[in-house]
Amino acid sequence: MIVAGKVEAYLESLRPRAEGVRAKMEAYGRKRDFPFIGPLVGPVLSLLSRSIGARRVFECGSGFGYSALFFAEAVGEGGEVVLTDRSEENLAKAREFLEEAGLAGRCRFLAGDALALLATEPGLFDAILVDIDKAAYPASLAVTVPRLRPGGLLLTDNLLWSGHVADGRFRDAATLAIREYNRLLHAHPDLESVILPLRDGLGVSRRR
Numbered sequence: 001m002i003v004a005g006k007v008e009a010y011l012e013s014l015r016p017r018a019e020g021v022r023a024k025m026e027a028y029g030r031k032r033d034f035p036f037i038g039p040l041v042g043p044v045l046s047l048l049s050r051s052i053g054a055r056r057v058f059e060c061g062s063g064f065g066y067s068a069l070f071f072a073e074a075v076g077e078g079g080e081v082v083l084t085d086r087s088e089e090n091l092a093k094a095r096e097f098l099e100e101a102g103l104a105g106r107c108r109f110l111a112g113d114a115l116a117l118l119a120t121e122p123g124l125f126d127a128i129l130v131d132i133d134k135a136a137y138p139a140s141l142a143v144t145v146p147r148l149r150p151g152g153l154l155l156t157d158n159l160l161w162s163g164h165v166a167d168g169r170f171r172d173a174a175t176l177a178i179r180e181y182n183r184l185l186h187a188h189p190d191l192e193s194v195i196l197p198l199r200d201g202l203g204v205s206r207r208r
């Protein structure tokens, strides 16, 4: 999306070929044109999670479970990934894929509004993924940041929004919300943030 197609294809070619459930999920997502995080960003989620020793992860917007697969691998045995989606159908598909991957035992599947669900979950998380409706992004910070442990990571997808955030001609609600979120993320006193220009832009913020 942001990276030139040729460069993206090159980056993908460097990765080992997806196999098993991961390959099935990629085929499922592509066939349905579902906006999932994809084979370049998925490994970033697991690498970052492993690098902070993450054991407890909360996902806001899990879709059919592709991003959760990377977190579930990273948290290891005894770790926990909470998946949320307001679509019961997406969650059922996520459960099916994660069961097939042998990882459902470390996952919980919650249907409903992700931020409302996060507010009712006890304790702190090592990492939180935000990948929900873009209009909800700015207000989400008040819910997500306090739920991260110090040193924990807030990972946010789509922060470059096909480049629209950098083009003043785009003034639609989603673009305006992401621009505002990016501003808040970088000004937040409790966060250090960068945006990785991979796929559609992944925000990586560390709670101080």
Ligand SMILES: C[S@@+](CC[C@H](N)C(=O)[O-])C[C@H]1O[C@@H](n2cnc3c(N)ncnc32)[C@H](O)[C@@H]1O
Residues within 6 Å of the ligand: 035, 036, 037, 038, 060, 061, 062, 063, 064, 065, 066, 067, 068, 084, 085, 086, 087, 090, 112, 113, 114, 115, 131, 132, 133, 136
């Ligand atoms: C971009 S997809 C998630 C993809 C997933 N993170 C992945 O990369 O595999 C966004 C999902 O969030 C769900 N969603 C959007 N807004 C939501 C909200 N406020 N609460 C819960 N789910 C939401 C949608 O139903 C959709 O399945």
